[in-house]
Amino acid sequence: MNNFSYLSTTTAKDATAAVTGTKGAAFIAGGTTVLDLMKLNVENHSELVDINLVPFKGIEQTADGLRIGALERMSDVGEHPLVVQNYPVISQSLLQAASPQLRNMASIGGNLLQRTRCGYFRDVAFPCNKRNPGSGCPAQEGENRNLAILGGSKACIATHPGDLGVALAALDAVLLLENAKGKQRRVPLVDFHVVPGNTPQRETVLEPGELIVSVTVPAAAHARKSMYLKVRDRASYAFALASAAVGLDVQGGQIRTARVALGGVGTKPWRSVAAEKILTGAPATEATFRAAAAAAVKDAQPREQNRFKVELAQNTLVRALLELSAA
Amino acid sequence: MEHEPAFFETSPTPGVVGKPLNRVDGRDKVMGKAKYSAEYPLPGLTYGVLKTSDIAKGRIQSINASAALKEPGVLAVFTHLNLPKPAKTPNDAEGKKAIGAPMGFLPLTSDAIHYAGQPVALVVADTFERATQAAALVRVSYAAEAPIAAYTDKRAQRFNPEKIQDGKADGYTRRGDAQAAMAAAPVQLTAVYTHAINHHNPMEPGATTAIWEAPDRLTVYESTQGVTRTQKSLSAYLGLPQDQVRVVTKYLGGGFGCKGSCWPHTVLTALAAKGVGRPVKLVLSRKQQFTSMGHREDQTQTLRLGATKEGKLLALIHEKTSTTSPWDNYAEANSKIINLLYDCPTFESHYELARANVMTSTFTRAPGEAPGSFAIECSMDDLAYQLGLDPIEIRLRNYAEKDPSTGQPWSSKSLRQCYARGAELFGWSKRNPKAGVTKNGRLLVGYGMATASYPVHNSQGTARVRLYADGHAVVQAGATDLGTGTYTVMTQVAADSLGLAPDKVRFELGDTKLPTAPNSGGSVAAGTVSSSVYMAAQDVWERLTKMAIKDPKSPLFKAKAEDVAMENGRLQLKKDASKGEDFKALMKRAGIDDIEGSGQGKYGSGYEAGQSAATAPDAHKDEAGKHSMHSFGAHFCEVQVDPDLGTVRVTRWVSVHGAGRILNAKTARSQIIGGSIFGIGAALMEATARDPHYARYTNADLGDYHIPVNADIPDMTVEFIDEHDPYINAMGVKGIGEISMVGVSAAVANAVFHATGKRVRDLPITPDKILGTKSV
């Protein structure tokens, strides 16, 4: 970890100005990603601009649906009755993530910006295109058991490790962003993260110094009937080997609308429109679910150690759909 | 004075030994008052931080420390070019032996790089933060060569070592003609088992605080399982007489084998302290912990088993291939347990090693026994299924009435009772003998069991008792408490042997100033130290008895020493308890405030042997020596497997052990639980991944190196069989540190097989290895 200066701000304006104005500056919310990576020398920020006093707060039902301030904590959002009742997949994705200590610190905005757990990325002694563009990707032929089977490239196959993003991708969430000039824009969560292509160092469309202000999730029947299933190497406190965020609106055995996103298998939270197409209008049966799952991983490009994820992702999705439709 | 077996079994007054006494150090620990080795706020203390190698093989071309040295507060950047020279290094065989080093290589003695994470510089600054920052600024350029990561690499040099485990075990063993017996066996099974790299990962990482009290006198606060072993190593390294090195470890946050030896960072810290002329504290980071204090090596075992159609073993042939370092022939001795667990007339074992660019592996939680038991106990399960026998029945058919590896009788063995009681507690009789048919909704349910065994290792140690006339006592032994309860159980033993309440006794440990105790490793501490304490107390009574029978004012005046017994702090005639007196009265009359005794606890002396091994009747010593001394136990496990998601959950657990005398029901239970959880971790999730091209770990942190969390572990049932072993040591204590883990991974794997019909022989059993299993 290098020496850095610390600045606490209370307004978005000051915060964005500080980060845009200082070379190497970065925001810090809960710090559970940024400090971790600084200790590993993976990130070396000259200044940390604390945004915890910026009023990006609130967990509320608005005309547009659910609005969550970017600085709300994972635990508060996960346990909020509104979220538990009307958006269970969000609540479950949060409460199955990390540990209680981490969830008490970690913010919603920070969660969406967490970085891959690829072991090569997290150790500066290794080459890694994401950390050091052009240096290579040892994961392709190395330890790739927990890396992505969807959305990868020759340059990078790092998984987006988070859970919340997967739930938000499924439920058509929209992020509100604000830059240093005070200009706000809305970006759908599914367009917020980008696949690595040839530029794995670029993970989102966020511009330098731009803040996530809040997340909005439209209310819907498939949001009320939704769930998150996460499969991992131990019962708790582990990143997903595969996860599924699903929402269903079933009437009389027929699926009216469906939402599907996969986690732990993609280079970004992996919304599967192909799976949703198969589900929509079809009978809510295991056969339908299986077909949808096959469609969801049709483009999978597994490597040596993560081949099992092709089967695991499908089984996870089918199980989630079965449990949800039976509920 | 004649020995008092009364203490062992017939004491009319129930004592505190065996009782579930709360930890005497528990309060200090939860209040943050217990001082660990990195928590001594010394005047002038400075902070050392290691800079470690980015490459796994090659040479250091240059080191540029100028930027680091310009940082405020930085005192020194030590490299192979400027670190004060040790008197000896383990880089040659003679030095290694003299030091007792676990690894035949000391970093910072040349420009050579042999493994990733090898220290290349040690930065000292006035704060930890400044040292950390400066370490990041040290620029090292390397001439890298392609490393070899493991035995699986075809380029690795393979060989059959004559000796393994630092010369402590044979690379080849043969008993009878196993090949011929195998060829003729009606039933033959061959199975290949692999075990991932495991790291000890104690909660407290390796930590050293080194203070030169004088140019030739060193004090070290060290996170070690043995202050004396560290003292010896440092004195050899530094060319100091042993008494000029003091090592202190008052509390230890776990060790599990990695703190059983003196590793390079310890001596490097002492040398750095010499270099800067101030005390230096160095604490390994979690990441450095993975490349500083050894690990359990990656390994493959092939076990061939020959048996009759009735399931009687005829031959066992075991081969192990594993990775070792460029210098040492280290392999856990897996075959020992395979050679003695069952009555089998022939046995053969071979070890094969492959050199790779890794540090030397070391004893890790039941070294040898843990992976060895995985192989034999899964193969025994296979045999049971093949012959349609119950897994317990196959084990009973091969029950070893004496140690097959030596032909010696056991000093004691309660394995039959362990099976029976374990089966009863678990409800084993409800098990459907068919695999893959028991269900709970979508989940497949499996029952598995396995045998555990662990030797009572040869060891000895001493203790001192100082009894005060005011009714208090201080008892001392230079032992270590790994966090498992040594403070507590020794307080209990001292209290009972002195006839005092436990709160009148203070037990002190963890300092080379105290009488020498063995390393707390290999499960020897409880047995050896408790016996030393007991012997030291006996010594005190002997002295008091002598005083009393010479004292005309004593009711015991002119009594014969052998007629006097101690009861509840009173010296009295065995035949007439009314004739006697309290030790306090006796001491006050003699005008002495305190009296000291010392004692030696020794393996093989046996509680019937008298006060100490030294004075034990030869006949008994000889007899004890003719016995094979082991603990035995049985684990029973229920798993629920989700065949679609690949997840395995342990849902029920029963462990029953016969391990001699149990000193504290509560801490013993906790220890068995802890060891079983280690085993469940090794079975289901623990694995360090080493990149095959860079020979560097890719998951060296506790976020990605998985150990069980609470949610992975069910409520566990633990029982002990009451076992009186007259041969092991004066207290009849076998030790339970490691047996708790032996057989655990097999019990889990056997339960997984029973649930799914799929045999996973490749640890850990992660979801990817279960997938594809459909209920059969």
Ligand SMILES: Cc1cc2nc3c(=O)[nH]c(=O)nc-3n(C[C@H](O)[C@H](O)[C@H](O)COP(=O)(O)OP(=O)(O)OC[C@H]3O[C@@H](n4cnc5c(N)ncnc54)[C@H](O)[C@@H]3O)c2cc1C
């Ligand atoms: C051991 C461990 C286990 C974990 N397990 C899981 C898991 O199972 N599932 C899971 O989903 N997550 C997991 N996490 C990740 C954790 O959830 C994230 O670290 C956390 O959510 C990040 O939030 P934060 O507020 O601490 O972010 P910070 O560390 O403060 O910030 C992260 C990044 O986001 C930027 N940032 C923060 N807030 C904003 C904002 N409002 N606008 C713009 N930029 C911003 C920062 O500059 C920084 O680059 C785990 C983390 C750890 C350390």
Ligand code: SF4
């Ligand atoms: S997968 Fe991506 S993050 Fe991992 S090593 Fe390759 S480039 Fe780096």
